Amino acid sequence: MHAIGIIPARYASTRLPGKPLIDLGGKSMIRRVVEQAQRSSLSRVVVATDDERIQRHVESFGGEALLTAPDHPSGTDRVRDAYQQLGISADCIINIQGDEPFIHPAQIDALVQLFNRSTPPQLATLVKPVVSDEELFSPHLPKVVLDTQGYAMYFSRHPLPYQRQYPSADWLLHHRYLRHIGLYAYRPDVLEEITQLSPSPLELAESLEQLRWLENGYRILTAETELATLGIDTPEDVERALMQLKANGEEVDS
Template sequence: MTSILGIIPARYASTRFPAKALHEIKGKSMIQRVYEQAAQSNSLSKLIVATDHKKIYDHVIDFGGQAIMTSTKHPSGTDRCFEALQKIEGSFDYVMNIQGDEPFIQPEQIDTLAKVLLDRKGVELATLIKKIEDEETLFDPNEVKVVFDAEMEAIYFSRHPIPYLHQVPQEEWLQKFDYYKHIGMYAYRSDVLEKITQLEPSNLEQAEGLEQLRWLENGFNIRIAITDIESYCIDIPEDLEHPAIKDFIKGLK
């Protein structure tokens, strides 16, 4: 049976939203909401928060979750996941990186990504995408777009809309082509996670500011799973004032 370790990386000193993981959303911290949502998944063998700060660690333990301390020097959640994997007892086939700033993640999204690992033997890396429905998202450089091949393997990720539709007005692009945005949740085969954390930053990665391009440039395959569920990432405090997010918060218990 395939075993999947779910890890929620949680960094304390975010420059754009300090102590974001501990920010309260309708009576519960952001990290607690992520943890409780992920814990409802049917696919994870174990779930743990990997943090660099004792306040987050103690908070997770207090609400009944599991946590582990990791270095303050990691440049990405991927690196933090690898350190956590090394420290946790037991053997896992895959590690799933569940974003600590997506408090409204649905367990069905985790199960959708896990199904990719179960359906196709030997998957190296996998991630989620969702069809883009509006021009604001399509042309927003903070929303990462992705194109993929007939085998559902990623070809490229970009902050720019891809592909460019030649001789088609931009206002018609969504009517002429199916565009997809990236949902930033990853699954790594455990041995591949070790390999990709040893890679040097690549040219495309530095150009776009996207770590997954480093993996593609070095020949790793990223399997794609499509979700219909919207995902809301909280990067800055102002994100909580977005109308769609405010509506979602109203429905929380």
């Protein structure tokens, strides 16, 4: 199995400019993502960036980085750009979010394992059980419903299913909800195909790119994880990340 990881990392961010280079306890966020990915079974880990500052920084700690076009509409398009530049053949490509410094190697490996099947999936992603009402009703944490074979049927920022017979405060007592973890895996040929698709009505309604793929007939297999992640989008997220590093036993300057 030849699986490679590509980490899209844009410099621009409305709420956190230069987000990949933000210091988290003595290491940049992008370095933490790269080092976590390198602990997995991936044969190669590459950062795909639109900015030379990020490229130079990644190379300064021994990582590999490629400059991609600056105007890609999504991380998926940036991943495709980087894969084409690499000029190699892989069994699967893992798109690792550049703002997930606590991504666990086991989460990456869970997706890689799906491609060891006799018939590899077209696409794959991670799901995690919802454990609180805060998670369930947060529009920032997309939920997913699966079929009996573990393929995604739909993603939504709203809790699905709607339980008509119970008050919403009791929904978690009567149904096992799953939230989506934004780690994706693609067959190379499928990655090429999906980046040619136009935005779809469901995608535009929910602002969730993966709905474009479902709406066009692609199937997304899921693997389940119990491990939590923490995406960094705001200054408050940075503070939470520093607290998590302290809880993990790292020395973090106040």
